[in-house]
Amino acid sequence: MLAIKIINVSVRDVRFPTSLEQHGSDAMHTDPDYSVAYVVLETDKAELKGYGLTFTVGRGTEIVVCAVKALSTLVVGKTLEEITSDFRGFYRLLSSDGQMRWIGPEKGVIHLATAAVLNAVWDLWARVERKPLWKLLVDMDPAKLISCIDFRYLTDALTEQEALDILVKGKKDQKSREEQMLKEGYPAYTTSCAWLGYTDQQLTQLCNEALAQGWTKFKVKVGADLQDDIRRCSLIRKLIGPNNTLMIDANQRWDVNEAITWVTKLAEFQPLWIEEPTCPDDILGHASISKALAPLGIGVASGEQCHNRVMFKQFLQASALQFVQIDSCRVGSVNENLATILMAAKFNVPVCPHAGGVGLCELVQHLILFDYISVSASLSNRMCEFVDHLHEHFKSPTVIRNAKYIPPKDPGFSCEMLEESVKKHQYPEGEVWRAIEKQQK
Ligand SMILES: C[C@H](O)[C@@H](O)CC(=O)C(=O)O
Numbered sequence: 001m002l003a004i005k006i007i008n009v010s011v012r013d014v015r016f017p018t019s020l021e022q023h024g025s026d027a028m029h030t031d032p033d034y035s036v037a038y039v040v041l042e043t044d045k046a047e048l049k050g051y052g053l054t055f056t057v058g059r060g061t062e063i064v065v066c067a068v069k070a071l072s073t074l075v076v077g078k079t080l081e082e083i084t085s086d087f088r089g090f091y092r093l094l095s096s097d098g099q100m101r102w103i104g105p106e107k108g109v110i111h112l113a114t115a116a117v118l119n120a121v122w123d124l125w126a127r128v129e130r131k132p133l134w135k136l137l138v139d140m141d142p143a144k145l146i147s148c149i150d151f152r153y154l155t156d157a158l159t160e161q162e163a164l165d166i167l168v169k170g171k172k173d174q175k176s177r178e179e180q181m182l183k184e185g186y187p188a189y190t191t192s193c194a195w196l197g198y199t200d201q202q203l204t205q206l207c208n209e210a211l212a213q214g215w216t217k218f219k220v221k222v223g224a225d226l227q228d229d230i231r232r233c234s235l236i237r238k239l240i241g242p243n244n245t246l247m248i249d250a251n252q253r254w255d256v257n258e259a260i261t262w263v264t265k266l267a268e269f270q271p272l273w274i275e276e277p278t279c280p281d282d283i284l285g286h287a288s289i290s291k292a293l294a295p296l297g298i299g300v301a302s303g304e305q306c307h308n309r310v311m312f313k314q315f316l317q318a319s320a321l322q323f324v325q326i327d328s329c330r331v332g333s334v335n336e337n338l339a340t341i342l343m344a345a346k347f348n349v350p351v352c353p354h355a356g357g358v359g360l361c362e363l364v365q366h367l368i369l370f371d372y373i374s375v376s377a378s379l380s381n382r383m384c385e386f387v388d389h390l391h392e393h394f395k396s397p398t399v400i401r402n403a404k405y406i407p408p409k410d411p412g413f414s415c416e417m418l419e420e421s422v423k424k425h426q427y428p429e430g431e432v433w434r435a436i437e438k439q440q441k
């Protein structure tokens with residue numbers, strides 16, 4: 001079955017007009033239209049396809065689509081066997097192409113495109129093995145998993161042998177953790193109640209609904225106006241009570257000292273973490289913020305815009321974050337996220353993935369299940385983000401029960417979209433966008 005050949009890569013620009021209702025708004029992205037570059041790998045077995053995507057926002061999507069087209073020449077003609085027998089080599093082929101790497105390397109648009117393509121390859125592999133991706137990873141021999149990771153630039157922090165040792169150790173009691181996940185699910189928190197553009201009335205209503213559904217951990221957007229933040233954090237803390245968990249997210253709005261002063265003023269609301277307090281590239285800045293906020297019991301979380309494994313390495317080496325927020329589409333897919341998960345395990349820092357957007361929850365649930373079952377074996381200070389938007393457009397949408405992700409059962413990486421949804425939301429020709437254009441005229 002692995003002999004199947006990829007004969008075509010199609011990519012489409014699919015956008016959802018979420019900005020109309022301020023869903024997803026934060027201190028830096030005030031009008032996000034949640035979007036994806038949606039990739040389908042066609043194979044020489046007509047019934048077998050690989051589906052992948054990367055999350056983007058609005059107008060940026062067409063640039064990512066262009067980058068996927070550029071990468072597709074490296075993929076067409078390859079068999080799944082060729083790719084998976086040397087996945088590290090294939091990762092390098094995509095990320096280190098002699099001409100295209102100049103516009104990265106391993107960062108920005110080209111890396112988002114790499115994520116979309118590799119996500120589709122992993123989806124195809126899991127479908128061929130007739131397993132959901134998390135199960136493919138959990139069942140995989142540790143040495144094979146290691147062979148998928150590019151350790152270049154990492155070995156001063158994590159060697160292949162150390163990574164292998166972590167995975168071998170993770171095999172102990174793996175079966176019982178898998179059974180626990182299938183029965184109980186993986187703990188989640190919600191960001192859906194408190195986007196920055198929501199009114200206090202909306203926030204109150206959504207928060208009460210979430211509490212009634214069993215949610216106990218909530219994230220609120222901050223960073224644009226201190227008095228607004230104090231009012232909103234006070235409101236949400238009153239609604240959820242002293243024992244539930246609150247996190248705050250500034251989406252890179254502040255300078256380093258400003259972040260420390262601002263968050264100190266919000267400390268009375270007892271946030272567990274401040275997320276993306278400053279520029280996502282400023283590792284030493286995050287370290288200063290972490291040091292200053294530690295006495296207040298507030299950690300720093302980051303990762304949704306962390307370019308690659310090398311930056312995660314430095315964040316960990318510099319004790320610059322206390323929560324690692326892997327993202328299934330920002331970096332080079334499962335291959336690179338495996339490296340980050342293993343580094344986080346070595347540095348003993350919890351992984352709490354970024355999700356939301358379009359499809360990010362569907363994808364990242366597989367990675368966090370793998371982290372718990374095969375690597376960290378711990379739920380302490382760990383949870384996965386959940387955002388309740390746009391799941392209806394997926395063939396195998398996330399299942400949440402009692403504020404927990406229930407492990408997906410369908411084969412693949414859960415990123416196949418409904419063709420009807422793709423057609424309707426394709427930009428600019430889909431009927432949803434044509435109707436908006438007509439209204440605006
Ligand atoms: C623009 C996105 O909605 C962003 O605000 C998401 C985010 O920061 C998060 O979910 O965390």
Ligand SMILES: [Mg+2]
Nearest residue numbers: 249275276304
């Ligand atoms: Mg965030």
